[in-house]
Amino acid sequence: MEVPAIAAAYEVPVSRSLRRRDPRQGTRWGRFVLIGVALAFLAAFVLLPLLVVFAQAFSKGIGVYLAALSEPSAWSAIKLTLTVAAIAVPMNLLFGVVSAWAITKFQFRGKSALVTLIDLPFAVSPVIAGLTYILLFGARGWFGPYLQAHDIRVVFAVPGIVLATIFVTFPFVARELIPVMQAQGKHDEETALSLGAGGWQVFWHVTLPNIRWGLLYGVLLCNARAMGEFGAVSVVSGHIRGLTNTMPLHVEILYNEYNYAAAFAVASLLAFLALLTLAGKSLLEWRQPELKHGTRRARADLEK
């Protein structure tokens, strides 16, 4: 390679006086400002709301707090919330595992459309989710007359609440499992098959242990959302006190009755649940760092 005439390219530098700032001073100052802004923002928008819940809950003393929680309608709200979660979460767990298996172990056309479909609930307002079930099972819905004739209550009853909750929460487990299983590939399963294991055995002994933490993570998020769902359930439940009120709905009722201490008392239980969820999430992320932020990037890989 020749070195062509480089007069224009490079000017032999004459000794120059080099500026001597100490930007380390500036950097440190800038750093503090940024950290300050971030912390102030988080304090105002995240920390304070959390503190307010507990402050208000205990504002009238612990006696009132406990009374609010042991009140019969509060208690039945708690039971209903737990029941709905106990049904919705396992169903979504099954769906999550099955759909993740279908998507990550096989090649087929329309895979990315399917994945988009699974993400659908995130694009739908929970109120609209509840609306769709009213349209199907409400008194004037498609199946309304049929249900009334057979005295089956779906909307304004527990089944409707379960359905609405399932709609809103089914993506959670699938979304966590898909990148995890995608990253693990098919090697382990194919190896087990070649050694003579049957389909179920492969799943139980090979796949399941591998996806343990992703599964737990998805279940954790699914459960948090299921217990906290408000909009969809609000539309479908009919707000029948003592019968079709979940905890979030009960909070709303108490609040609208200006019974603030009681409302926040029940809310504090939900807030506590949220904190437990966050703790569990952090623990799992610490144990398996791929879970953190894994979803988005892996999705892009899927679509290739």
Added chain:
Amino acid sequence: MSITLRGVTKQFGEFAAVDDVNLDIPSGALLALLGPSGCGKTTLLRIIAGLETPESGQVLFDGRDATSWPIRDRKVGFVFQNYALFRHMTVFENIAFGLKVKARRERPPAAAIRRKVQSLLELVQLDWAGERYPAQLSGGQKQRVALARALAVDPEVLLLDEPFGALDAQVRHELRRWLRRLHTELHFTSIFVTHDQQEAIEVADTIVVLNRGRIEQTGIPGEVYDLPRSAYVHRFLGQVNELRVEWREGRAYLGPVDISSDPALQPGAGLVALIRPHEIDVVDESAGWRATVRDVRVIGPIVRLELGAEGRPPSEPLEAEISRERFDIGRFHVGQNVGVRFRRWQIYPADAVLVSDAAA
């Protein structure tokens, strides 16, 4: 611009990456920092650039203390091992970057920038690649862009961190030659880091051999190769055969070869001789140390012979390199009995060799 390092030390926790280094680099030098991984050469380079701050010591640019100067004020061009090109910018924009970020009063007008970038592109023979993105270039091309980018701001010092490590042999060879020519034409001070002694010898005017954060030897390539001052340098700069010096009845031997006349000999235990393969003569069986030819490798213009010398364990053969002509004359083959003679050797304390062994 001349660079002086005085007592520079850099620690990472307990580990001293650079340990009390003193070095004078005259303006216009083409210097290689040579050593194995972990010897501190890259750290030293980064200290000069301002990418690391030493715990103690001074870095002087033209006699001025630049130790605490921030990176952007040092006016050094740095070429990273992995190119560090701006992925979202075209080749042209990459090279123009340094010019575009200059302060308003120093910034040349757009037309001047364009001309300069154009001439740099021609310099690195990538004038066709101006509108390409780095991802569309090969490793060698990316390296040239990185070089052009660094040169665009007229640095007084060019620092290169293992610039050719990730490239094919042929490309490496061409770029090495090219860097030398560039340096000859442009006369900037240039320091590059490498673990490849071949590269250091081929390119640099001065080689600095580093070991565990300290300078072992500084000198021109011939000096460092032929007159190594320590076993470490001797071993690093090329292949060596190692033989223990044996004392028998007050005389020193390498195998059966009497070397008592060597002035470097010191009485006492633990001496070792290092001999380069081409410093071994393979002669007739009767004229030297008896040995059997165990392997013959013809490598272009030279031939490498693996010799099992009498009295040496079979796991420690001697490696000799002879010219093709000599090989053709001697007609050496496996199993043949020959004689070994040493044209030259160098003596070192035995523990020095072992210590360096552990480090390398």
Added chain:
Amino acid sequence: MRARPAKARRAARRPVIPGFGLTLGYTMLYLSLIVLIPLSATFIRSLGGGWEHFWNVVTAPRVVASLRLSFGAALLAAAVNALFGLVIAWVLVRYRFPFKRLIDAMVDLPFALPTAVAGIALTALYAPNGWLGRALLPLGVRVAFTPLGVVVALIFIGLPFVVRTLQPVLEELDKEVEQAAATLGASEWQTFVRVILPALWPALLTGFALAFARAVGEYGSVIFIAGNMPMKSEIAPLLIITKLEQYDYSGATAIAVVMLMLSFALMLGINALQSWASTRHGAT
């Protein structure tokens, strides 16, 4: 080379791992029952009264006002989140300070906290007698029961989406590229604007879009703080419920369909954005 007989070719394409039909079938069944059929009911019902009726409903002033509030507030909130989310993600990835891990975990609180709880908490906070509302009152700023309250609630909701989308991208930034910029004489600001920001754009836009999508349909955290006055501080989901309670199914579904169409368009946009991001400049 002779082509393999059709039977062999088909066998070659059959997957090795079992369960394809079963799992795909179950997946499609579940999706149809839970999502597809209910949603199509909405679409069908909305056109039940004919296209003109649909149009009238959707362009009624009250409906337009509610849609404008829902989308407008969501847009503003997402923009605020984009800015502050960037600052927060930057600070969490690049700097060290006490309790950083705890604070990092807290960023997910809006994601984990039930929306109703968030709603009453934010209201209590920003009401004129609340901790923050009290401080803002002398400044003439009223948050609770105004559109501003809606924005505040939506900021709360959308924050984790921006931060969590930006964090992995920030973590993967090549330090050497920034160092290269410094050796070429760029100041910290110049490095940020010319080198770092271009690498962040896709993630920033994605995070913005995600926060926006989430905020548009938000109900629980908003209705307590919003004031819910028609034409002024009434969000679209609330209007849907109101119409439902009046048995105005076609009205409710019409609004729902408009919201759905816009949300779906948004989702497609997000997906397109993500595939664009992973292929730009022939990515390496």
